[in-house]
Every structure is written in C-alpha cells, then in structure tokens.
Amino acid sequence: VRFVLSPFDPCPVSTTGPLEHASRTNAVVALETAYKYQFVDEAGHVAHEYALPTNPDIQNCGAYVDKLIKYRDPKLFEHFKRKGVNAASLKATEFPILDTRSPELDLLLFQLIQTVRHSSTRLRLLDHGCSVAEHIDLLDVMMTSVTGERIFNVVDYHGLDFSMQLLLAARFLHSDYPKSSFSLTQAEGSDLNFADDAFDFCLSVGVINQVAEPVKALKSLLRATSRAVVMAIWVTDKDRGFWAVNHARRSYYFFSFADLAEAAKSKTNGAFHVVRFIPETQSSQQKMAIGIGSALTQSMGCYHLVFTSMSQLPFEAGKLVLE
Amino acid sequence: MMTKRSTPLSWCVGTFVYQRGSSTPLHFTPLKPFLLESALDLSLVLGLKACADAGLSLNDVSIDLANWMSRLRIEDVGRLIREILEADDSISSVIEIYSGCGILAEYLRYVQVLHKEPRSNFVAVDSPDFELHFSTFHGAAVFCHDTDLASLNQRAAIAVLNHNTSVRRSQMPSLHWSDALNFIKSPAIVSMRVALDSAGTSKTSVHGCTVSLPVDADVRSFLMAENPNWQFCLYPDDDSSLFLPSDGETGWLLGASVGRPFSFQSLDAVRRR
Numbered sequence: 113v114r115f116v117l118s119p120f121d122p123c124p125v126s127t128t129g130p131l132e133h134a135s136r137t138n139a140v141v142a143l144e145t146a147y148k149y150q151f152v153d154e155a156g157h158v159a160h161e162y163a164l165p166t167n168p169d170i171q172n173c174g175a176y177v178d179k180l181i182k183y184r185d186p187k188l189f190e191h192f193k194r195k196g197v198n199a200a201s202l203k204a205t206e207f208p209i210l211d212t213r214s215p216e217l218d219l220l221l222f223q224l225i226q227t228v229r230h231s232s233t234r235l236r237l238l239d240h241g242c243s244v245a246e247h248i249d250l251l252d253v254m255m256t257s258v259t260g261e262r263i264f265n266v267v268d269y270h271g272l273d274f275s276m277q278l279l280l281a282a283r284f285l286h287s288d289y290p291k292s293s294f295s296l297t298q299a300e301g302s303d304l305n306f307a308d309d310a311f312d313f314c315l316s317v318g319v320i321n322q323v324a325e326p327v328k329a330l331k332s333l334l335r336a337t338s339r340a341v342v343m344a345i346w347v348t349d350k351d352r353g354f355w356a357v358n359h360a361r362r363s364y365y366f367f368s369f370a371d372l373a374e375a376a377k378s379k380t381n382g383a384f385h386v387v388r389f390i391p392e393t394q395s396s397q398q399k400m401a402i403g404i405g406s407a408l409t410q411s412m413g414c415y416h417l418v419f420t421s422m423s424q425l426p427f428e429a430g431k432l433v434l435e
Numbered sequence: 436m437m438t439k440r441s442t443p444l445s446w447c448v449g450t451f452v453y454q455r456g457s458s459t460p461l462h463f464t465p466l467k468p469f470l471l472e473s474a475l476d477l478s479l480v481l482g483l484k485a486c487a488d489a490g491l492s493l494n495d496v497s498i499d500l501a502n503w504m505s506r507l508r509i510e511d512v513g514r515l516i517r518e519i520l521e522a523d524d525s526i527s528s529v530i531e532i533y534s535g536c537g538i539l540a541e542y543l544r545y546v547q548v549l550h551k552e553p554r555s556n557f558v559a560v561d562s563p564d565f566e567l568h569f570s571t572f573h574g575a576a577v578f579c580h581d582t583d584l585a586s587l588n589q590r591a592a593i594a595v596l597n598h599n600t601s602v603r604r605s606q607m608p609s610l611h612w613s614d615a616l617n618f619i620k621s622p623a624i625v626s627m628r629v630a631l632d633s634a635g636t637s638k639t640s641v642h643g644c645t646v647s648l649p650v651d652a653d654v655r656s657f658l659m660a661e662n663p664n665w666q667f668c669l670y671p672d673d674d675s676s677l678f679l680p681s682d683g684e685t686g687w688l689l690g691a692s693v694g695r696p697f698s699f700q701s702l703d704a705v706r707r708r
Binding site for chain 2: 113114115116117118119120121122123129130131141142143144145146147148149150151152153154159160161162164165166167170171172173174175177178179181182184185277280281284285359360397398399400402403
C-alpha cells in the first residue's frame with residue numbers, strides 16, 4: 113500500500129470559539145488532552161492514530177534542551193564570527209533555530225548589554241521563566257563571537273522557573289558555569305520578592321502571560337529592573353484583558369493596554385518601547401489558546417517590548433503610547 | 436503482477452483537546468517536530484541522569500518517562516548487556532549502532548550507578564546529526580559516524596544493534612540495517628523491528644517514512660550462521676501502530692549471543708512476559 117499523505121486541521125477554528133462563552137461565566141469545563149498522530153480517510157473517518165505521552169513538561173523540557181544544544185553548535189559560533197551578531201545573521205537558512213522568537217529577544221538583550229557593559233561593574237540579569245537557561249547559551253555565543261569574552265565574565269545570571277525538572281536540566285547543562293555567576297530559583301512567576309533595581313536587565317519570553325498574577329508580576333519585574341526589561345508579551349486590543357487556557361493546559365492571560373498602563377505606573381521612570389508586533393493570525397504557533405474563535409484571535413498578538421528609561425536604544429523601537 | 440494500492444490519507448499531529456467524556460475534539464493545536472519524539476528522548480536522558488545522581492528510580496519520578504523508555508525497549512536491552520558484562524569480565528565496552536542521543540548509554544550509567552557496578556565504556560554509532568546531542572550528555576564516550584562503522588574494532592566489546600529505535604525516526608538513517616547486521620559479531624545483542632513474513636517488509640511509519648523491515652526468519656538464519664549460539668525471543672509488536680495499517684504483521688525481535696552456549700535469564704524473562 114502506498115499512502116499519499118496531506119496535512120489537515122481536524123478542528124478548524126470557528127468565528128466564535130467553543131470556550132469563549134464559558135470564559136465569561138462561572139462555568140467549569142473539564143478538559144482532556146491527548147498528543148497524537150491522526151490519519152483520516154477520504155470519507156472523513158479516523159483511519160489510524162498513534163498516541164504519544166501527554167505531558168507538556170516532558171515535551172517542553174526536551175524541546176528547550178534541543179534548542180540549547182543547537183546554540184552550542186561550533187558552526188553557530190563561526191557563523192556569528194563571519195556574519196556578525198545582528199538581525200540579518202539571525203535569518204541564516206542553515207540555522208533555522210535562529211529564525212524564531214526567542215533569539216530575536218536575546219539579540220535585543222545582547223545589544224543592550226553591549227551598550228552599557230563598558231562600566232566596570234558586572235551586570236545582573238534575571239531570566240524570568242528560564243526553562244533550561246538556554247538564553248544564556250545564545251548570549252554566550254553572541255558575546256564570545258564578538259568580544260572573545262564568556263558571558264559569565266560580564267553577567268551574573270539568575271534564572272527563575274516553576275518547574276524543578278527544567279531547573280535540574282539547567283543545572284546539569286551549565287555545570288561548567290561558575291556558581292557565583294549562575295544561580296537558579298524555583299518559584300511561581302508572580303512570586304517575585306526582589307528589591308527595587310535588584311537587576312540591570314530582565315528577560316521574559318511569553319512567561320508573563322502564564323503566571324498566576326500577571327499584572328502584579330509585570331509590575332514586580334519593572335520595579336526589580338534598573339536598566340531594561342526585554343519581553344515577549346501577548347496582548348489583546350480589547351478594553352479588558354482575559355484569561356484562556358493554552359494547549360499545554362496552562363492558564364494564559366492576554367493583557368490589555370490598560371494593564372500595561374497600570375504596570376508602567378509602578379515605575380517612576382521608563383516607558384514601553386515596541387520593537388515588533390506579530391498578529392496572532394501570523395504566529396508560528398497557531399491556535400495556541402484553546403477554544404478561542406477567529407474573531408477574538410484577530411484582537412490578539414505578540415509584542416516584543418522593552419521597558420526602559422534609557423534615552424537611546426541600540427535598535428529601532430517606537431514608544432508605546434498608553435492612555 | 437502485484438500493484439501498489441494508493442491510499443490518500445489526511446494527516447496531523449498535535450494536541451487534541453476534548454471536553455471530558457466526549458470523543459469530538461474541541462480544539463487542536465499542531466505540534467512542531469521538536470516537541471515530539473526527539474523531545475521525549477532528550478527528556479528521558481535528562482530524567483535518567485537526574486535519577487542516577489539522586490539515587491532514585493525513574494518509575495518513582497516520572498511514569499511518563501518510564502513508559503516511554505519501555506516503548507523503546509531500552510531496559511530489555513540493558514538487562515542483556517549487564518548479564519553479558521557479568522558473565523565475561525574481559526568485556527569492558529558497549530558499541531551501540533543507532534544510538535541517537537544516547538538513551539541506552541544513559542540507562543547503563545543509571546543502573547550501574549544505582550547498583551554500584553563498574554562503569555562500562557561506550558561507543559555510539561550513528562549519523563553525525565546526533566553527535567552534538569550525544570556529546571552534550573556523554574562527554575567521555577566516543578561517537579563514531581555511521582559511515583566509519585567498518586573501521587571500528589569490536590574487540591572486548593558487546594555490539595548492540597538497536598534497530599528498534601531507528602525505525603521511529605522522522606528520517607530514515609543512512610546506515611542500512613543489513614550493513615549493521617554484517618558488522619556485528621558475538622558477543623552481541625539485536626533489538627529489531629521485524630516483519631513476520633515477506634508480505635510485511637515495507638511499511639509506512641506515522642512520520643510518513645517508508646520503512647524496510649527485515650524478515651524475522653532471515654535475521655535469525657543470518658545470525659545463526661555467524662554463530663550457532665544466538666538465542667532469540669520474538670515478542671508481539673505492541674507498538675505496531677507506529678506503522679500505518681497494511682498487509683503483514685510485525686514483531687519485536689530480541690536476540691543475544693556470547694559466542695558460546697549460555698542461558699540468558701533476561702531473555703527468558705522477556706519470553707515469560
């Protein structure tokens with residue numbers, strides 16, 4: 113038998129998602145998830161299925177480790193040496209891992225670090241939702257290829273994540289980093305009891321949407337960071353933010369601009385700057401939120417934001433005007 | 436003359452979300468390849484590493500990872516390796532063909548640390564695509580490109596042909612199983628996905644790969660010609676849904692030989708299962 117396979121979506125998005133009504137009420141909807149391959153014949157019947165373990169923590173851990181290992185490829189170092197560390201060098205076809213969201217944000221952070229690193233003091237970095245600390249690996253390759261210096265000679269890294277599994281992996285994968293400049297903390301992402309300006313920089317790639325108290329967490333990050341918070345954050349243009357559930361069965365909050373304005377007030381100086389906006393309809397991870405229809409999806413998107421009081425930024429960005 | 440039937444199928448892989456009790460999905464999120472089997476493999480290596488370092492059983496820490504390891508048949512192969520190492524102290528190394536990111540290497544470390552057994556040396560043989568991943572986890576072990584297999588010396592080593600894991604990949608390995616079979620000499624272990632007869636040798640995996648399976652009887656007779664002391668256990672293929680439905684049954688063949696008459700207790704255990 114020769115199989116001719118063509119991709120399909122077994123559950124296309126309708127205009128109004130099946131869980132949107134439930135999210136506006138106190139309804140309790142019990143959900144079950146399954147990771148599987150599914151094959152459907154011409155009559156629309158399920159012809160075959162192959163199930164995989166359904167545990168997002170395991171899948172996520174492996175995916176982050178894979179990314180970290182690819183960052184450590186000596187060919188990537190050579191690529192940056194040859195092409196420089198810039199937006200164009202992230203688009204190289206031989207390194208598809210670079211043409212994704214998080215390297216773009218790592219590049220912003222790297223450029224900011226390069227701008228201020230002439231001062232003699234070490235820079236303190238908070239990685240909010242650090243997973244296996246793969247961001248420090250890409251920063252390390254960027255730094256080493258440009259200056260010849262290891263990142264841990266410039267930055268004191270502090271990773272924070274809720275998952276002990278991810279933190280154990282992070283610890284193992286960075287066992288060669290000096291303990292004095294590489295620390296990890298297990299905590300929920302809105303449980304941030306840091307002193308004001310405890311860090312020079314903070315990086316948060318989509319994590320702020322997944323914590324228990326998103327607006328409170330954002331305020332804490334802004335207060336705890338003296339120079340710049342670099343983040344990917346999902347925002348709706350609706351008047352109010354709303355909660356949804358993502359495909360990993362985690363609660364996910366879509367911020368409103370009013371939420372961002374409220375958070376910005378927690379810091380006496382500084383403003384949000386937009387580096388990039390990706391509408392959800394153009395996202396590389398389509399249909400991330402469960403049960404949301406196409407109409408609501410069109411109101412959402414991911415902003416690459418930098419909150420800072422720095423007067424000059426080493427990249428193009430427009431100030432986000434908040435009412 | 437036999438002609439191939441052409442069967443069109445629509446295909447997807449990802450997260451299906453159901454309202455509890457319903458079989459109609461509420462939602463589907465496609466998953467990228469890096470969130471599928473390769474992610475499970477990498478997590479399994481790290482899980483074994485963490486368990487070895489903490490002195491914990493993987494079953495107690497993560498039932499999902501333990502189940503995934505069972506699906507890969509790693510423990511069955513590992514038990515045979517330990518049995519051979521125990522029986523012959525002149526053997527100090529393991530050569531694994533189709534090592535991938537090194538799950539078997541990590542499993543051996545895990546059981547040897549937990550049981551305070553001497554550590555064996557490990558040589559991994561696979562496509563260069565796995566070298567970086569393997570080396571990240573097993574810095575001290577040797578990684579040999581599959582194109583250099585013929586130059587490897589099997590002296591004082593158990594050769595392990597882990598064909599069962601190679602058929603699971605989204606791209607078929609460049610090293611054909613018949614070339615790998617030609618390489619191995621007793622002491623050796625084979626863990627192979629086989630067709631029970633010639634009707635079932637060509638399969639399509641859920642990854643869309645055409646997989647050419649060896650016939651059970653052919654593998655046995657080939658290995659018995661290498662050494663008449665090979666012993667085998669054919670196990671029903673409880674992972675047969677890895678392949679799209681087509682003619683011919685498949686099975687999992689576990690075989691071992693130390694080159695002399697030997698009673699493998701761990702092979703008997705698989706037979707009794």
